[in-house]
Amino acid sequence: MALSGKLTKKLVENLGAGRHGDGSGLYLVVDPSGARRWIVRVVVKGQKNKKGAWLRTDFGLGGADVVTLNQARERALEYRRMAKQGLNPRFNARQKVPTFEEVAQQVHIDRMPTWKNAKHGQQWINTLRDYAFPKIGRMPIDSIDQPEVMMCLAPIWTEKHETAKRLSQRIKTVLDVAKSKGFRSGENPVTAIKDAQALPKVKAKVKHHKAMAWRDVPAFYADLKSRNAMAAKALMFTCLTGSRTGEVLGMRWDEVDLEERVWTCPEARMKAGEEHRVPLTDEMLAIIAPLQAMQSDYVFEGQKRHKPLSNMAMLMLLRRMKVEGVTVHGFRSTFRDWASEVANVPRGVAEMSLAHTVGSNVERAYARSDLLDKRRVLMERWSQFVAANGDKIIRIA
Template sequence: MSKLTAAFVKDQTSPGSYGDGRGLILKIRKNGTKTWLFRYSFGGDRFDLTIGAYPGVGLKEARLAADEYRLQIAKGTNPQAEKRQQRLEAEAVNRSRVAFEDEAGRYIATHAPAWSKKHRQQWENSLADYVFPVIGTMRPADVDTDDVLEVLEPIWLKIPVTARRVRNRIELVLDAAKARKMREGENPARWRGHLDKLLPKQIRTSVPFPAATPIEARASLSQLDSIDGIAARAAELIILSVLRNGEVCGAQWPEFDFGNRIWTIPPERMKNNRTHRVPITDRMLEVINQVKGEHSVWLFPNARGKGPLPSNAIGRALSKLKAPQGVPHGFRSTFRTWAAEDTSVPREVCEMALAHRVAGKVEAAYNRSDFLEKRRSLMELWHSYLSGGAGSVELEDSSIPSQTNPSP
């Protein structure tokens, strides 16, 4: 006979288990939540099956559910196994309704915390531009080789770098879908032994960024000093710091420790997604002091004062110069050429100044130095050269071991 009443279930708040009879139990936890359980034996084992939470499931509904479970037991079916099977079937139905675009969104959301903001944007843009119009609404299980070729063939020779990235991204999304049991069989976007037999060979050409010579960089810096404006100051800093365009344009005041003369750029603003410390030299400080008070957050605010300087602003400032010049990124190559040919600075210190990875995973595990003080000496040499110093210099810091003709 049933023991509980609707009023008791509503008013009771003391933690504990309250039986209604024939296996139906109301469990009240210390935090006040109330849950219905059905306790039964099957095959010599005891099971507690959750029916639902009160008040979403009332006393009457809980009794009806318990009656249904007793009927299943009488027919030789374990209610818990039956409920699990129903859940699996429901999940399978839901998976069958997921489109490639949905699965791609899930993949991006899962992995984006380890990516830079720029890398995530590249993923989203390339899929939206080239993939979703063709297979976005298809189920991952239905995507086959012909569909992948329909995406790739129009762009394979026209924009080869983007096409290779698109192929890889389709492959990764479909691999993830297979891991989630949304498709079976081989990946139709696989390259080796599959698409490499179906697509023509791309002609890969490497076009370096236009770069000024060290002498031309010196002339550029001299001319920039006579030009007013935020963009000109950012252009000066990009030559002095040899950082990437976005790293300079997006500089923020909280990143600067002027007491210790260190500019710390967080990983989300770096191409390699790793924190990079930049030694602040006297010459850099002169440029930075010229933009103090322009904005509370950004060193180089845009014209509206609501964000950082746009990425093309430095290039526009450099285009005003009489001295020959390349693109902003080219000054990194200029610096690297100068460091290799005109100094005895070790290769790893030069590479670290450019925020490049300088070691394999095993070596990096043991050598975790970023050579900050050695890089400070190197940047002082660079600035001395840009100011009209000698064309060939040696390091005064004896702590930096000499290296003859380091390879760039």
């Protein structure tokens, strides 16, 4: 039978900062930051403090995100019973320790607002689900040490090294959070394993996106220009802007200023998390201006109304064109090579055109211009080069 009190589940979730009583010494404490935790105030029978008064003490029962209202009431009752018997709960209470999976799931929920997008958040928990939960998911969080972490990491450390590194970071985060909530103590075993170099060194091979040689782009672009598919138009625009796939496919009309000839990609879709302005050339405008007639939310609309093209649309087009050894992302590298070898522009202008972070934090603090005018000149030259064969239809396949 559930214990009763003044608080409800809804109140626990929504009460503002302060100390809120449930009755019988149980309180919900809400910090200004929004963090919520339980405490119980008891008087230990027969024990007095240094001033000779009865020993009245507050004991933490855990965070409200981990400990439910009913669980808090049950623990508070246990503490009061011990206090009445003259037992100090600090030394006699048995706190229920959550499992690794329980803490991990809660960490995932707590951090949802911080994920760049839902996909990244899902990838975070999926890594733990696939490689950690089957081995340590049901274990109490305070019983996980180096051998248990090694059970998760060692089998994939060399074969799937990047995945294993992400897994170790995520296990470390879960264990750190558990320690902050009072469920663990001591050094994080992930840190200890790293410091001891218990896992072999793996020399990661840098994998670059396969790119088209810049000399081949005009002929390829002429072929694209002869096609009517939306994927072809999106790929043409991607080639000209040097933008990433997600930036282009997520492009909305409210981001485009045709009068100022600028596309402003919001920080939410940028890899560096900073807003990026792209100067629009005549050739770029010739691609997107006719698409206004579709009256869609997105510039490059997919098969569903007011929905963008699929992430795979441009890559599948490359395959249908039988263009081997090239990725969509690789056109960024193609543009960068051309900017160095042909345009011979300053490094900062070329890197900023690709929305790369340039310079140290201090340098960026003083150099706040995004060099839009200089980048506009560069992108106009690139557009003229790419569209040089615009009136010739050169079929690649």
